Amino acid sequence: MTKKTRSRQHLARRLSERVLRDDACPACGVTMKERRSKLVLPVNGEEIVVPGAMHLRCPSCREVVLRFGDARRLGEDAIAIYRKRHDLLSAAEIRAIRKHYDLTQEDLARLLRLGANTLSRWEGGRNVQTAAMDVLLRLIRDLPGSVDYLRTHAA
Numbered sequence: 564m565t566k567k568t569r570s571r572q573h574l575a576r577r578l579s580e581r582v583l584r585d586d587a588c589p590a591c592g593v594t595m596k597e598r599r600s601k602l603v604l605p606v607n608g609e610e611i612v613v614p615g616a617m618h619l620r621c622p623s624c625r626e627v628v629l630r631f632g633d634a635r636r637l638g639e640d641a642i643a644i645y646r647k648r649h650d651l652l653s654a655a656e657i658r659a660i661r662k663h664y665d666l667t668q669e670d671l672a673r674l675l676r677l678g679a680n681t682l683s684r685w686e687g688g689r690n691v692q693t694a695a696m697d698v699l700l701r702l703i704r705d706l707p708g709s710v711d712y713l714r715t716h717a718a
């Protein structure tokens with residue numbers, strides 16, 4: 564056996580010791596159980612309780628693990644709850660305002676001098692608008708001529 568083969572076998576053994584089954588607890592290795600219950604997620608520094616959040620929980624050490632899709636869903640739900648609590652426009656309402664004026668996400672971002680992907684994150688529930696931006700969006704919705712005004716002042 565060459566030295567190279569030996570080291571490769573050694574590497575393979577080390578890796579196999581480090582590979583976990585999909586449902587194994589990363590902390591203790593016990594098989595985790597799928598659960599649906601409330602989880603707490605911070606949004607803008609505020610603790611948001613999301614009921615019925617899918618996740619894996621270790622019956623032994625209580626470790627909680629989120630699958631990629633579950634984590635995305637939890638984030639979207641937390642932001643929706645945060646918006647409702649602070650009386651901010653929902654993702655659907657923001658989209659409706661933009662569509663009403665036949666603007667693309669890039670158009671509206673440019674008029675409000677926001678980053679190009681900001682509208683996509685608001686409308687996709689991945690991020691939440693500030694209270695100041697919320698007021699501006701309501702002005703656009705409720706004040707005729709506001710989009711024209713923004714256009715004449717667009718950078």
Ligand SMILES: [Zn+2]
Pocket residue numbers: 588589590591592593621622623624625626
């Ligand atoms: Zn565990």
